[in-house]
Every structure is written in structure tokens, then in C-alpha cells.
Amino acid sequence: MSLFNRNKQPAPASAAPRNSLAELALATINDGVLILNRAGQIQYANPAAVSMLGLNAAENAIGFDASLVLKIESQEGRELPENENQILQAIRAGQALDSYKVCLLSGAAKKRIPISISLIPVNNSDGSRIITFRDITRELAEEGEQTEFISTASHEMRTPVASIEGYLSLALNPQTATIDERARTYLNSAHASAKHLGQLFRDLLDVTKLDDGHLRPHFQPVEMLGLVKQISDEYRVPIGNAKLNYQFGSLEPTNALGASRRLDQVVYGYVDVNFMREIMGNLIDNAIKYTPAGGSIYVNVLGDGDRVLINVTDTGMGISSDDLIHIFQKFYRADNSDTRTIGGTGLGLYLVKQRVEAMGGRVWAESAFGEGSTFYVSLPRITGEEYEKRMIAYNNGMANNTLQGGTQ
Ligand code: ADP
Numbered sequence: 001m002s003l004f005n006r007n008k009q010p011a012p013a014s015a016a017p018r019n020s021l022a023e024l025a026l027a028t029i030n031d032g033v034l035i036l037n038r039a040g041q042i043q044y045a046n047p048a049a050v051s052m053l054g055l056n057a058a059e060n061a062i063g064f065d066a067s068l069v070l071k072i073e074s075q076e077g078r079e080l081p082e083n084e085n086q087i088l089q090a091i092r093a094g095q096a097l098d099s100y101k102v103c104l105l106s107g108a109a110k111k112r113i114p115i116s117i118s119l120i121p122v123n124n125s126d127g128s129r130i131i132t133f134r135d136i137t138r139e140l141a142e143e144g145e146q147t148e149f150i151s152t153a154s155h156e157m158r159t160p161v162a163s164i165e166g167y168l169s170l171a172l173n174p175q176t177a178t179i180d181e182r183a184r185t186y187l188n189s190a191h192a193s194a195k196h197l198g199q200l201f202r203d204l205l206d207v208t209k210l211d212d213g214h215l216r217p218h219f220q221p222v223e224m225l226g227l228v229k230q231i232s233d234e235y236r237v238p239i240g241n242a243k244l245n246y247q248f249g250s251l252e253p254t255n256a257l258g259a260s261r262r263l264d265q266v267v268y269g270y271v272d273v274n275f276m277r278e279i280m281g282n283l284i285d286n287a288i289k290y291t292p293a294g295g296s297i298y299v300n301v302l303g304d305g306d307r308v309l310i311n312v313t314d315t316g317m318g319i320s321s322d323d324l325i326h327i328f329q330k331f332y333r334a335d336n337s338d339t340r341t342i343g344g345t346g347l348g349l350y351l352v353k354q355r356v357e358a359m360g361g362r363v364w365a366e367s368a369f370g371e372g373s374t375f376y377v378s379l380p381r382i383t384g385e386e387y388e389k390r391m392i393a394y395n396n397g398m399a400n401n402t403l404q405g406g407t408q
Pocket residue numbers: 282286287290291314316317318319327332333334335339343344345346347348349350373
């Protein structure tokens with residue numbers, strides 16, 4: 001039965017809000033609002049949602065599974081199957097989504113509408129999920145102009161900053177310059193700032209590359225446990241230098257997921273290996289930075305149904321709940337007496353989120369201040385059979401759009 005065809009489905013009672021002011025607000029706002037029950041069935045759709053989802057009337061959607069209307073597209077422009085659709089994954093798991101940007105395929109015609117979507121699971125007897133979303137077509141066009149400007153500016157400024165950094169190093173080197181102690185103090189501060197500025201421009205260039213479309217993921221079939229272990233093991237030296245312990249594949253410290261699931265030894269994914277390096281690098285660098293000497297870092301990979309679940313856990317300073325909801329935003333840095341002394345640009349986790357989402361995944365963190373942190377990366381998993389098939393295609397240099405990412 002078509003969702004988009006009026007009169008075919010007798011309308012069950014709508015669970016629309018009763019308060020008339022609330023109804024008025026929901027009927028007038030430009031943002032789409034959907035209320036789902038625990039099973040993911042639509043209980044209510046406001047007029048903006050009806051219009052954006054390409055429905056004829058709210059009644060046409062009531063009682064239907066959200067998967068029928070929340071169809072989304074990947075970066076390469078293919079419709080994502082349910083196991084790669086992050087919105088449906090979050091609905092099923094009852095997990096929050098915050099301003100997730102994605103291209104919606106609206107209505108029977110699958111019109112492409114870029115949206116920003118948020119999901120709030122409500123703690124009521126129905127296990128309701130409130131979904132809000134808005135059309136961000138204009139916002140994206142403006143962002144595109146900004147990104148181009150930032151990318152050009154960062155590129156142009158990188159060279160003079162590198163030159164300043166270089167000359168300051170020469171001035172500070174006793175073999176190339178003689179300076180008094182007071183000048184050394186000043187130049188040390190200038191050198192630290194020039195280094196920070198250089199890092200900022202490098203990070204800015206990295207994040208704008210994906211935003212402005214200069215960088216696209218190059219997917220390849222991968223055995224995930226081996227790949228993640230290899231990348232993580234490369235950090236043994238910096239981890240050791242920071243006087244931290246490191247363990248790969250450990251279920252410790254126990255969390256609900258780790259404790260209850262057996263470690264799957266063979267887990268296949270379809271990922272961009274360079275993106276994986278950047279993601280793991282940023283998460284492990286952070287674990288090192290924000291964990292005092294004597295602490296531990298655990299990295300693990302699990303097969304979790306049709307997902308690959310990676311965790312980077314540390315026993316460090318942790319993140320307060322106020323900061324936790326913001327840490328994946330551009331330039332956000334938790335501001336407290338511990339983090340103030342630790343250098344950073346606030347772009348690392350934004351880059352992680354960007355790369356993970358470009359591969360059809362999700363990233364989130366669980367932490368409490370003073371009690372360590374766990375960062376989770378969940379990516380689509382492929383079967384062993386699918387891995388073999390894609391490997392042959394990949395090795396033959398035949399990986400094409402049809403094969404990219406589809407798990408059928
Ligand atoms: P930064 O360059 O500041 O490290 P990130 O985007 O990587 O930027 O991280 C954003 C903020 O999130 C950090 O400033 C820090 O406050 C917090 N954070 C990230 N990772 C951790 C961690 N493992 N433990 C504690 N806090 C963290």
C-alpha cells in the first residue's frame with residue numbers, strides 16, 4: 001500500500017497533541033515534527049512534516065513504520081539500505097540524534113531535500129521518539145561559500161605561518177642565534193602561538209576538504225579488527241611516552257555492551273582506510289591528551305548485528321554532561337581547569353564526526369566528569385560473503401558505484 005496515495009489507508013486515531021496552543025504552534029512552524037512510538041510507527045506528523053516528506057495528508061502516515069518515509073541518501077548519491085540509515089538505527093536503539101545533516105529522499109518521486117534532523121527519545125510509557133527536521137537548502141549554499149573562503153584563507157595563510165614558525169625556531173636555537181633570557185621567554189611564547197596557528201590552519205583545511213566536496217570517501221572491503229588494531233598499535237610509542245597503559249581487544253572497562261557480548265573475531269566493513277586512520281588517530285590522540293599519566297587506553301572492535309562497533313576508552317578526566325552534548329561541534333572545547341592547560345583547536349572531533357558520517361556511520365561518546373570516556377564509532381557491517389565478492393571486484397579494479405556500500 002502506498003504511503004503517498006491518499007484514500008488507501010483508513011486513518012487510525014491520530015495521537016496529535018490535544019492542547020490547542022501546542023497544536024497551533026505545531027501547525028504553523030516550518031520545522032517538520034514526527035512523533036513515533038517505541039516500535040518506530042508514526043503517531044503524529046505536523047503539516048511541515050507532511051509537506052517535506054511528500055505525503056498527501058498526515059492520516060496517510062499514521063501507523064506506518066518510519067522507514068517508509070525516512071529514506072536517505074549516501075554521499076555518493078545512493079539510497080541507503082536500512083542498516084546504513086543512521087536515523088532508523090537511532091530510532092530503533094532509542095538513541096538521541098543532534099542536528100544530523102543528511103539528504104532526504106522525499107515522497108514517491110524521491111525528491112532530494114537536504115535536512116537537519118534531531119531525535120529525542122522520551123521516557124514515557126509509549127517510549128515515544130520525537131523527531132524534528134528542517135530544510136537546510138539555503139543554509140548549505142551559504143555554508144558552501146563560507147567553506148570556500150575558509151579553505152582558501154587557510155591555504156594562503158599556512159605558508160607565512162610556517163615561515164614565522166621556522167624563523168622563531170632559528171631564533172631559539174643556540175646554534176643559530178644568540179639571545180638573552182628575557183627575549184627567549186618572549187620568543188618561546190610567540191613560537192607556541194605560531195605552532196598553534198599552524199595546527200589550526202592544517203585542521204581547518206582538513207575539515208573543509210570534505211565540506212567543499214574536494215574529498216570523497218574511497219571505499220574498500222576491509223577486515224575491521226585487523227585494520228583498527230594495526231592503526232591503534234601505531235600509537236604504542238606516544239601512549240608509552242605519556243606513561244599510559246594500552247590494550248587492544250579488551251572488554252575492560254566493562255560497559256553494558258562489552259560485558260554482555262562475545263568479541264567477534266572476524267568483522268568486515270566497507271570503509272575508506274585513510275578516513276579510518278584520521279578517525280582513530282584523533283580519538284587516540286585525545287585519549288592520550290586527556291588522560292593523566294598512569295591511566296589506561298582500551299581500543300576494541302565488535303561485530304554488533306549489522307554494525308561494526310569500535311570503542312576508544314580511556315580512564316582520563318572525562319567530560320561533564322554539559323560539555324558532552326557539544327563536543328562534536330566545530331571549535332568546541334570543554335573549558336575547565338584541567339583542559340585549559342592542554343592544547344587543541346576543537347576541530348578533531350568535528351573531523352571525526354564528518355568522516356564517520358561520510359562512511360554511513362555514527363559517532364557518540366559516553367562519559368562523566370572525572371570518570372574517563374568512551375568514544376563509540378558504529379559503521380555498516382558487511383557479511384563474509386559480501387566481503388569476498390567486493391574484494392574480487394576491488395582487486396580487479398572494478399569497484400563501481402553499483403557495488404559501493406550496497407549490502408544486498
Ligand atoms: P581538541 O583539539 O580541543 O582536543 P576535539 O574536537 O578533539 O578538540 O575535542 C573537543 C573537546 O572534547 C576537547 O577540547 C575536550 O574538552 C573534549 N574531549 C575530547 N576527547 C576527550 C577525552 N578522551 N577525554 C576528555 N575530554 C575529551
